[in-house]
Amino acid sequence: MNWNYDSILSDFIAVARLAGVIVPPGALTIELLSAPHAPPPRIPSGKMAVYVFARGxxxxxxxxxxxxxxxxxxxQHYNPGSAPSTLAASILAERARHELNDDDATQMGQWMKNNLDRVNFLLDERLGMRVLTLLEAFLQCRLNPRYEGFGSQGAARGQA
Incomplete structure (x- = not known):
């Protein structure tokens, strides 16, 4: 991934300020898990998160x-059957795009750990769900993810 994390953080803090929210120093941190990665064992105490999966x-x-x-x-995102909408299921739905063979498909979680980077944006819980939602929306707009939500919610890549 070729992101400027400092720019992302400072731009989000400016957006939050425009929304009337002050994000105190240290209230938003980034955890980079490069491929191959191990999923985090838990959300740190007192934190909420916006997570990003990327391949390059x-x-x-x-x-x-x-x-x-x-x-x-x-x-849940590593297991295609664990919830109604997971990244694993979205990737499997486009097997050819990701050049998955039958072994990859049966071991989807391991393929994701081996091939995807994960970035966790950790936000102090005391800032509340509205700020978490703002951060998610900001990152969706900024990063333009391929898979968002349920297929019935509209097309991917910025189309409604």
Whole structure:
């Protein structure tokens, strides 16, 4: 991934300020998990997160979790059958695009860990869900992820 993390952080802090929110120093941190990576074991205490999955410069998914959404944060996206909408299922739906063979498809979680980067934007819980939602929307607009939400919610890549 070729992102300027300092620019992303400072731009989001400016957007939050425009929305009337002050993000105190240290209230937003970034955790970079380069491929191959291990999923985080839990959301740090007192934190919420926006997570990003990418393959090189191709951003695949931006999602958010509150402090009590441990399974969504740690494991669900790696398993195509674990929830109604997961990154693993989205990737499997486009197997050819990702050049997956049958072994890759049966071991989707391991393929994701081996081939995808993950970036976690950790936000102090005391800032609240509205700020978390603002951060998710900002990153979705900024990074233009390939897969967002359920297929019925509209086309990917910036089309409604």
């Amino acid at each position: 410069n191709d951003v695949l998914k931006v999602g958010k979790v509150g402090s009590k959404s441990q399974a969504r944060y740690t494991s």
